[in-house]
Amino acid sequence: MNYSSQKSLTYNPSLTRNIGNKALTIISALFAIISVLPLILVISYVLIKGGSYINIETLILEPEPPGDDLLSAGGIGPAITGTFIMAVIASIISIPVGVGGGIYLAEYSKSGNFAKFIRFGSNVLAGVPSIIAGVFIYAIIVSTKILFGSMFSGIAGGISLSILMLPTIIKTTDEALKLVPNDMRRAAFGVGASKFTMITNITLPAAFSSISTGVLLALARAAGETAPLIFTALFSRYYITSFDDLFYEMGSLSVLIYNFALEPYEAQNQLAWAASFILVIVLLSLNILSRWIGTLGAFSKNKV
Amino acid sequence: MDKASTSKFSLRTRPTSERLVDVGFKNIVVAMASMVAVVLFSIFAVVYYESTESISRYGLRFLFSSAWNPVTDEYGAFTAIYGTLFTSIASLLIAIPLGVGTAIFITENIIPEYIRNVIGIMVELLAAIPSVVLGLWAVFIMEPFIRPFLNIIYELFGFIPFFSTQPLGAGMMPAILILVVMILPIITSISKDSLKQVPSKLRQAAYGIGASRWTTIFKVIIPASISGITGGVLLALGRAMGETMAVTMIIGNSNNFSWSIFAPSYTISSMLANQFGEADGSQVSSLMYAALILMILTLLVNVFAQWIVKKLSLKYQ
Numbered sequence: 001m002n003y004s005s006q007k008s009l010t011y012n013p014s015l016t017r018n019i020g021n022k023a024l025t026i027i028s029a030l031f032a033i034i035s036v037l038p039l040i041l042v043i044s045y046v047l048i049k050g051g052s053y054i055n056i057e058t059l060i061l062e063p064e065p066p067g068d069d070l071l072s073a074g075g076i077g078p079a080i081t082g083t084f085i086m087a088v089i090a091s092i093i094s095i096p097v098g099v100g101g102g103i104y105l106a107e108y109s110k111s112g113n114f115a116k117f118i119r120f121g122s123n124v125l126a127g128v129p130s131i132i133a134g135v136f137i138y139a140i141i142v143s144t145k146i147l148f149g150s151m152f153s154g155i156a157g158g159i160s161l162s163i164l165m166l167p168t169i170i171k172t173t174d175e176a177l178k179l180v181p182n183d184m185r186r187a188a189f190g191v192g193a194s195k196f197t198m199i200t201n202i203t204l205p206a207a208f209s210s211i212s213t214g215v216l217l218a219l220a221r222a223a224g225e226t227a228p229l230i231f232t233a234l235f236s237r238y239y240i241t242s243f244d245d246l247f248y249e250m251g252s253l254s255v256l257i258y259n260f261a262l263e264p265y266e267a268q269n270q271l272a273w274a275a276s277f278i279l280v281i282v283l284l285s286l287n288i289l290s291r292w293i294g295t296l297g298a299f300s301k302n303k304v
Numbered sequence: 305m306d307k308a309s310t311s312k313f314s315l316r317t318r319p320t321s322e323r324l325v326d327v328g329f330k331n332i333v334v335a336m337a338s339m340v341a342v343v344l345f346s347i348f349a350v351v352y353y354e355s356t357e358s359i360s361r362y363g364l365r366f367l368f369s370s371a372w373n374p375v376t377d378e379y380g381a382f383t384a385i386y387g388t389l390f391t392s393i394a395s396l397l398i399a400i401p402l403g404v405g406t407a408i409f410i411t412e413n414i415i416p417e418y419i420r421n422v423i424g425i426m427v428e429l430l431a432a433i434p435s436v437v438l439g440l441w442a443v444f445i446m447e448p449f450i451r452p453f454l455n456i457i458y459e460l461f462g463f464i465p466f467f468s469t470q471p472l473g474a475g476m477m478p479a480i481l482i483l484v485v486m487i488l489p490i491i492t493s494i495s496k497d498s499l500k501q502v503p504s505k506l507r508q509a510a511y512g513i514g515a516s517r518w519t520t521i522f523k524v525i526i527p528a529s530i531s532g533i534t535g536g537v538l539l540a541l542g543r544a545m546g547e548t549m550a551v552t553m554i555i556g557n558s559n560n561f562s563w564s565i566f567a568p569s570y571t572i573s574s575m576l577a578n579q580f581g582e583a584d585g586s587q588v589s590s591l592m593y594a595a596l597i598l599m600i601l602t603l604l605v606n607v608f609a610q611w612i613v614k615k616l617s618l619k620y621q
Contacts, residue, residue, distance in 0.1 A: 017516050024518045025414055031405030032423055035492060038485040039430040042441050100336030108330060114337075120610065121340045127539070127606035128347065128599065129546025131573045135580065135595050136347045139354050163343060170340060194322050196329045224434025227548035227573070231581045254436045258549060261440045269444070276437045287432040291425075 043280070050277025053270045059278075063237050063256065063271060066263045073267035076275045078239045079256040082154065083279075085240070086233060086252060087223045089158025094165035095215055101166075102173020102211075107199055119174070126167035133163040134228035142232055147247060154240070154250030157233025164225060165218040172214020176207035176297075209297030216290035220283045226254035235259055253279045351599060355592035366593055372559040374583075379590035381572065383561045385597060388571040391476060391551065392544035395483035400537060402484070403491030407533075408521060411499040424496060431489035439553035442482040447473065447554060450481070454566055471566040474556035480565070482550045487540035494539065498532020499525060531616030538609030542602045548573040572598040 012018065061075030101118065109115035137160035142151050180203045188198040204211075229252055236249040253275045260272040358366065362379065369380025406427060410420040454471040461467045471477065502525050510520040526533070556568020557578050572594045580591055 017519075021516050021518050028405045028409040028412075029414070031402050032409040035402055035406040035430075035488050036423055036426050038488070039426050039433070041445070042430075042433055042438060042485075045441055045445055046437060097336045097339050100333045101340060104330075104333035104337040108333065118337045118340055121344050123610055124603060124606055125340055125344050127542045127546075127602055128344075129548065129573055129602055131546065131548040131576050132347065132351070132595055132599055135576060135592070136350055138580070139350045139592075140346070163347075166340065166343065170337075192316065194318065194326050196322075196326045199329075220432060224432075224436070226434070226436040227577060230577060234581075254434060254549075257436045257440055258553070261436075261443055261553060272440055276440055279434060280437055283432050283434065284429060287429060 043284075046273070046276050046280045050273040050275075050280075053274040054277055058271070058274050062239060063251075063260075063268075065237070066260070066265055066268050073260075073265070073271045074237075076253065076256060076271055076278065078237065079251045079253045079275060080278060081239065082233070082236070082251040083223055083253045085246070086154055086158040086161055086229070086250065087219060089155060089246075090161035090165055090222050091215075091219060093159060093162035094169055094218070097162075098166050098169025098215075098218075099173050099211065101170040102177060103199060103204075105170070105174040106177030107195075107203065118170075122167040122170045125163070126171070128163075129227075130164055130225050131227035133160045134230065134232055136160070136163070137228065137232045150247035152232065152234040152249045153247045154233050155246050157229045157250060157252070160228035160232045161222040161225060164228065165222045168218035168221070169211075169214055172217075173207070173211050176210030176214070177203055179210065180206045207297070209293050213290045213294035216286050216293065220286035220290070223286075224254060224279060224283050226252075226258050229255050230258065348599065351592055351596050355589055355596050357586060357589040358593040359596075361586075362590075362593070366590070367597070370559065370561045374587050377586050379587070379593075381575070381590075381594045381597065383559050384570040384572045384575045384594060386561070387476065387555070387569040388545050388573070388598065388601070390565075391480050391483055391555070391569075391571060392541055394480045394565075395487060395544050396537065396541050398480070399484045399487050399491055399540065403488050403536075403540075404495050404526075404533060406488075406492045407495035407499055408525075411496055412517070412521070424493075427489050427492045430485070431493075435486060435547060435549040436553075438482055438485060439550035442478055442550060442554045443474075446481065447478045450478065458566060465563040466565050469562060469564040469567045474554050474568055476555060476565045476567065476569045479551045479555040479569075479571075482554055483544050483547060486547055486550065487544050490540040490543060491533075491536050494536025495529070495533045498529040498536070501532070502528045531613050534616060535609050535613035538605055538612065542605040542609065545571075545605065546573055546598065546602050548577050552577045 013022075058075045059080070060077040062078050063076065064074040066073075101122075105115050105118060137156055141147060141156045141159065142153075145151055147153060147155055184202055184206065185198060188202045193201070233252060233255070234249040235255045236251045238251075240246065240250065256275045257272045257279070260268040260275075263269065358379065362369075366380050367385060368382050369378075370382040371378045371380045372383075373379070406423070410424050451471055451473070454477060458467055458470055506524050506528055507520055510524045515523065551571055552574035555571060555574055557570060557574055558568035559570055559575075560567075562569065576591055576595055576598075579587065583591055
């Protein structure tokens with residue numbers, strides 16, 4: 001073996017292809033750093049700046065009207081309860097409908113044209129801009145006063161959020177049920193279970209963790225949405241005190257951030273930061289919780 | 305079969321109640337699945353119905369006029385449509401190399417796997433930050449930070465129409481940058497998933513005939529996963545076009561058309577967010593017309609995304 005052939009087998013860093021390789025690797029690493037940077041910056045600003053305005057008064061007081069008192073703007077209490085209530089309303093509507101729709105897609109009509117159409121439709125619905133959901137609910141509920149004569153209301157806000165949750169829940173239920181092995185279905189039928197018993201006692205429990213992952217992700221997305229709320233639930237500075245208050249304007253963390261960030265007063269801006277702190281903490285926890293639940297299931301994607 | 309065994313192993317007939325539950329349950333879930341179609345169609349029907357007045361009055365002129373005058377009742381959405389398309393496409397052009405580059409970096413074995421997983425999770429958590437919080441951050445932190453840099457560009461390249469106004473705060477450029485932050489997680493996570501699905505045989509074959517890492521990536525891995533990447537990019541485009549809050553807070557909300565990316569502008573969604581609450585009469589109808597245009601744009605992009613994923617996807621299994 002001569003010297004030159006031996007040399008061609010060893011790594012030569014000055015070759016054009018090796019230099020090019022190294023350069024591209026460095027560029028891709030740089031891109032990865034740039035992509036992670038916004039998350040780190042946003043989270044740290046929200047945690048540090050927002051966290052510094054958090055105290056017990058901020059958490060429970062009602063916000064003051066802008067400009068009245070430059071020292072204290074009150075708190076974000078009603079907005080926290082408002083976000084919670086509207087998320088609950090959205091869940092009450094979208095979880096049964098979404099899980100039911102997903103059950104139909106996965107268990108009843110596996111490849112029929114209607115199922116294809118529904119799958120396509122839920123993908124399209126997922127792509128509908130959230131502000132359009134707000135415009136839609138404004139047109140059919142707020143401006144027609146169909147809900148017992150009330151216009152802007154927490155219920156209208158919750159319904160518009162449910163439109164955003166629906167496609168995610170349908171899709172994850174469908175996919176979660178499809179991961180359950182068919183053997184389990186045949187075994188259930190074999191011991192004489194009806195289809196209803198099979199679904200409620202065998203496949204739904206087996207897919208439960210994957211479905212909850214999807215539901216939590218949908219909930220996290222809906223709780224942070226602003227666009228559908230600004231002309232359905234509007235905003236309110238007061239706590240709700242009775243059931244009837246559901247039919248009136250309701251505040252939420254996201255709309256509070258939007259309104260108060262654009263106020264010229266420092267005290268209001270601080271409340272916006274405090275509200276972002278709470279919102280981001282809740283949403284990140286929901287996301288991390290959903291990832292953790294997703295790893296628990298017997299047939300979850302992460303395990304198969 | 306003798307009598308004893310028949311009585312011992314007789315088949316149970318299903319009681320009527322059980323059959324009713326079965327049929328009822330099926331009908332209920334069919335109805336629930338149909339809700340998707342019902343909601344989708346009613347969104348279209350309602351938005352179309354509400355905008356008929358403006359459609360019949362302005363027709364296609366609405367798309368090419370930038371007048372927006374509630375006093376004279378003259379409306380046109382050109383500025384907003386241009387703003388929507390320009391901001392989303394510009395942000396896409398920045399986000400594609402960043403997102404796909406990141407996806408490649410975390411699917412290649414350049415650094416240890418747990419660091420790659422952490423980067424992947426961090427980029428996906430970025431998607432969990434609500435857009436209104438990103439808007440808040442953009443208004444108070446990002447925009448003041450980048451303004452000096454934009455000023456330098458303005459002073460050096462001000463003769464180019466795209467940079468011809470002085471950056472004074474809210475404007476198209478900060479909106480584009482915040483859109484990049486919003487769509488980056490979509491492009492990264494979908495590209496990552498489709499890069500991971502490329503069978504390792506293809507990579508081994510490329511290495512076997514002497515291809516370097518990046519030759520393999522550009523000539524084998526990316527072509528093999530191009531359907532997923534394109535789908536992700538189109539989904540991101542749809543998201544960018546419909547994105548409302550962060551853009552509304554930072555774009556400046558001005559209906560005056562300007563070529564400059566430093567000038568305040570409008571997108572359809574920010575126009576809706578700003579004006580819908582206080583609008584009445586023919587302005588509502590014009591806003592609904594704009595909403596219809598936005599819906600059709602995002603619908604086309606989303607349908608095209610689904611079509612292209614089906615069309616381009618190579619089957620390896």
